[in-house]
Amino acid sequence: MRNYHIWTTGCQMNKADSERLESAMSQMGLSSTPSARDADVIVLNSCVVRQSAEDRAVGMLTSLKPLKEAHPEKVIALMGCMVGPKSEPLQKRFPYADLFMRPQQFEPLIDLLGERMGIDPDGCLGPLTATPDVATYIPISHGCDKMCSFCIIPYRRGRDVSRPLGEIVREAELLADRGVKEVTLLGQNVDSYGHDLPDNPDLGDLLSEINNIDGLDRVRFLTSHPNDMTEHIIDSVAELEKVCEHFNLPFQAGDDEVISAMRRGYTNDDYRQLVTKVRDRVPNVSLSTDVIVGFPGETEEQFERTLDLIRDIRFDKVHAAAYSNRPGTIAARTMGDDVPSEDKTARLKAIEALQEEVLTEINSGLAGESLQILVEGRKRGKWFGRSRNDKLVFFEDEGDRKGEIVEVCVEKTGPWSLQGAVAP
């Protein structure tokens, strides 16, 4: 039997794309191998959101050159955001790679494998059917129309296109039949879901349909743009039993001038008002956010406003990244990458220290509480899973608890995770 190896870097969208490709390849009779060296088909699913991610993909692809030279029959494909609308520059740079595929465009690989293996690839790219995890992802839209000045996504993933609602619901039903308990609906901007579909269903409508699926216990969604968050979405989270009380709402910067240069379309005050609305409407809600430090021209004083916002809002998770100049973006074309890298590093450290302090406090308030944990697997001899509001919890138990919802009483808390015991 032939086998494949998929190497994935980047966001959940890339992980979901890789799962979909895995599903298609397993339907074609290929099996997965953990080693690229042993694989007949090697796929690198790349990310270019930051220079470091792109460097990793380039390093990986370069390291495969001797393997391909020794075994020309192996298929090497580069997929994901490194592949722009024109693949000629990549073909010149990596002539030994067989295929360059844009995000979600798996067909050339499936067709090539079909030809070589004499298999009809029709139907392989349907809904996800490989053995999925207890908690898995469903992409509900692709691309983004926002054009934030720092972001390469709209250039690489294209315009914001929603998948038909019925198709997503069928996929969620199929996953539930295969033992999936939690789905996370994914999009670069999930809040705009449906704007391009007939009858304009929105994310609230989709959540409501998925909430009705037997066998599924939980639904989440990622990532939201603050400007597209509607009352209907907030109410759906508040009212629908299976929709978890968690919002990922990137604010990116705390200073209005920087937010405007990022072309985000809101102010610090608008963002605070939105958080108040969400918290008023959804009790026990947890909030995560994304932040960029060292955006072109960001002064220390402007960065302090980012820290103030983190301190005031008390997020449950902050994903902070240093600004990385991405050729082709509005910021790269019109602004200089002028914040020294040591300042960016210091700002990242300041966020991490503050967040550790905030989370130590928030999580210590959970000691003694009972949380419903969906058990995803085992790590370092303990079961782990997440609470409805996305807290990572570890506990010990002799039985096989994977896929179960277990009530865990929190005994020990730390900033990044909680430890507990099965409630009596």
Ligand code: SF4
């Ligand atoms: S909303 Fe902005 S940051 Fe997010 S994917 Fe779209 S352009 Fe990029």
